[in-house]
Structure formats: structure tokens, C-alpha cells
Amino acid sequence: MPDLNKCAVLVLVLPCIAIALNAQVPGESQHRRPMNAIYWSVGGGATYIAFEYERLIFSSNSLLLSAGAGLGSALSDAETSYKTLPFHFSGNIGRRTSFFEFGLGNTLIFDHPDRDAVTYLILGYRLSLLKKRKIAFSFRLHLDIPFDYIDVVGGDPKFFPYGLGLGIAF
Numbered sequence: 001m002p003d004l005n006k007c008a009v010l011v012l013v014l015p016c017i018a019i020a021l022n023a024q025v026p027g028e029s030q031h032r033r034p035m036n037a038i039y040w041s042v043g044g045g046a047t048y049i050a051f052e053y054e055r056l057i058f059s060s061n062s063l064l065l066s067a068g069a070g071l072g073s074a075l076s077d078a079e080t081s082y083k084t085l086p087f088h089f090s091g092n093i094g095r096r097t098s099f100f101e102f103g104l105g106n107t108l109i110f111d112h113p114d115r116d117a118v119t120y121l122i123l124g125y126r127l128s129l130l131k132k133r134k135i136a137f138s139f140r141l142h143l144d145i146p147f148d149y150i151d152v153v154g155g156d157p158k159f160f161p162y163g164l165g166l167g168i169a170f
Contacts, residue, residue: 033059033128034169037136039070044142044163045107046118047072047084052165064092064099064128074109074157082157083110092126099126101140109157118159119145129169138165 039052050072058065069087076082090103103122109115124140140163 033064033130034132034134035059037068037167037169039068039136039138039165039167041070041072041086041163041165043160044140044165045084045086045105045120046074046109046115046157046159047086047107047163048075048158048160049073050084050086052086052167062093062095064126066090066092072107074107076112076157082112084108085110088122090122092128094126097127097129099128100124101126101138105142112157115157118157120159121145124163132170134169136165136167136169139163140165 033056035056037054039050039054041050041052042048044050047070050070052068052070052072054066054068056064056066067087067089069085072084072086074082074084085108086105087107088103088105090101090105092099092101094100101122101124105120105122107118107120109117120142122140122142124138127135127137129135142159142161142163144159144161
């Protein structure tokens with residue numbers, strides 16, 4: 001008979017424990033990743049310095065899709081400066097805050113007599129923190145299409161194969 005009482009108590013107590021453990025509202029306890037970021041970028045594509053805005057289009061635990069655009073400046077061999085408009089679309093695969101970035105970018109070049117745009121592939125690393133108003137960081141390798149690396153940092157305008165971005169997410 002005492003074993004039957006122990007089983008009855010166990011059957012009555014287990015549902016109470018389960019109810020107590022599930023009393024938390026799931027949406028309130030999860031962190032929501034910031035969807036916007038503003039970057040100050042150095043290098044990358046045909047832009048040597050740029051101010052960029054980026055928006056996350058899709059966000060899950062292990063995948064981020066983002067698009068961004070900015071205003072920048074480029075240099076030529078003759079040290080002439082050109083205004084640029086870099087933009088990109090990228091996917092990011094990773095966990096929590098560290099992501100491998102891959103995508104496609106294009107930089108429009110204004111007031112240049114020979115070249116209107118540069119298209120490139122993006123490979124890189126992104127640090128994306130889960131809290132708002134925190135630092136955003138990216139390091140990208142840009143591969144010029146059609147992959148003509150005879151004069152990587154030369155040419156007109158100069159193409160920088162690497163870029164570094166530092167900003168804030170909100």
C-alpha cells in the first residue's frame with residue numbers, strides 16, 4: 001500500500017512541475033536581434049571609405065539575409081577622387097554572434113570617364129551582437145568580377161580586395 005501512495009503523489013506532482021516550468025511567456029525571454037546597422041567602412045570594392053546603412057531582411061538562429069547601401073569615395077591612379085555608391089546583398093551563416101558572410105556587391109562610380117561600376121563577390125566574417133546599440137563589425141574579402149587581379153590595388157579607380165566595417169546596430 002505505501003508504494004501505491006508514492007505513485008499517486010508522483011502522478012499528482014509531475015503535472016504541477018510541468019505547469020510551473022512552462023509558465024514563462026516564450027516571446028519575452030528571447031533576445032531579438034537588431035535589424036539595422038550603420039557602418040563606417042574602409043576599403044572593399046572600388047571604395048576606399050564609405051558610410052553605409054544595412055538592414056537585415058531575414059533573421060533566424062543560424063541564417064541572416066541582409067542588404068545595404070552607402071555613400072563613399074574612390075581614388076584613381078592620378079589621385080583623383082570620385083563619389084561612389086556601394087551596395088550589396090549577402091547571406092550569413094553562423095551561430096549566436098559570429099557569422100560567415102557571402103554575397104554579391106556592386107559599386108556605382110560617378111563622374112568617371114571610363115568606368116561606371118564594379119561588381120564583386122563578397123566573402124567575409126561578421127560579428128552581430130544580440131543587443132541593440134552595440135558594436136557591429138565586419139571583415140570582407142571582395143573578389144572583382146571577372147576576377148582580373150593583374151593590378152589589384154591599381155587601376156582606375158583603385159580596387160581594394162579587402163574591407164573593414166565598424167558600426168553600431170539598432
